[in-house]
Amino acid sequence: MHNLHDKFRLENPDIKVSRARFYQSRPKYLLLAKFASRRTCLCARHQNMALKLKAMRSLGLNLPKNPDAFIKEHDTNEKLKKTLETGLPGMVKYTQRKKVVERKKSRCKEVDESVAKTNFIHLMDSQTSEFRKRVKVQYQEMRNLRDNEVMLWMDFAENFVCTSVEAFQSSYWNQAMVSLHTMAVCFPKSQGQRLQSFVGVSDVLCHNATVVYTILKKLVPMLQSTYPSIKTIHYLTNSPKCQYRNKTIFKMLAAHNKDFGIAG
Structure with a gap:
């Protein structure tokens, strides 16, 4: 709801509504979604990005929970690198959903990872670029109808x-x-x-x-x-x-x- 209120204000600058009033206006049949806790019908890229954001937030970084809001806030990788270089410890622990082989069968599971700070920054640099491109193309196609x-x-x-x-x-x-x-x-x-x-x-x-x-x-x-x-x-x-x-x-x-x- 926090991110939705920000999006509403961006799309409707002439309409002034407080965050509390916006929350109260939510219809009862609209349920809140938790990006890092849903377990069905998930987008793998969004979920993995949400899990990384959850890990970085637990380390004290002031980042949004919503992957789409994160992309809007960090429109360039240079801005993200500065945030990570100053706010991350030497080792970073995070969770990812990936395919693992168990009893000769491939299954998708949440796996705990631990990497050095420099490796995590490099990983975020490459994955954020790919994720940003995916999100931009998605919304661009909608706007160009x-x-x-x-x-x-x-x-x-x-x-x-x-x-x-x-x-x-x-x-x-x-x-x-x-x-x-x-x-x-x-x-x-x-x-x-x-x-x-x-x-x-x-x-x-x-x-x-x-x-x-x-x-x-x-x-x-x-x-x-x-x-x-x-x-x-x-x-x-x-x-x-x-x-x-x-x-x-x-x-x-x-x-x-x-x-x-x-x-x-």
Whole structure:
């Protein structure tokens, strides 16, 4: 909320609202997110950067918790190097999420690392440059949307087990599962450059191209109803082969205009 209030003030300089009033205005259905404590559907780059920031904050450095806010505050690596050189001890301990091999299987786990100060500064220098570029490209694509275009950012979440509010003991063994396909639609400046979230809920637990196409058949008409002059949808995904980067999806894109009446 602290970072969101700062962002609100930057985007709306003419509106004066105190931090306390901004906190009180948060709708009850909007829950707070902790970047370094969430355990599902995480972006690996954001999470690893958040874990490094958490480690540096524990050492007394005055840095934001939010990785995006950190990038805005340190727009150059030279500024970051000065902060690290004066504030870090000789050895730096931090946590990272990485793949490790256990019993001949690769698993993603949080691993404790300990490196010398110079090595940590070099690591932050390279990773911050890559992270900054990633964040800037992401927001640049959103800002550069033309009129009659939208960008659809989508990805599968984990499969979730449904639980009953009131249930008898043996119902534990009959719990159903659902698959969630999360989507965020970015609109152009002519539409207020807003972001609208959607989620597709299905009892089909497969994460494949058929499920994606079925969800889009329901979502695209909703977008056309909300934004009648829409002509193009730009798709943004993390591109796993089984879900998005395959011949079925390419065929769908080739026939996008025929199926939906707009380009994709």
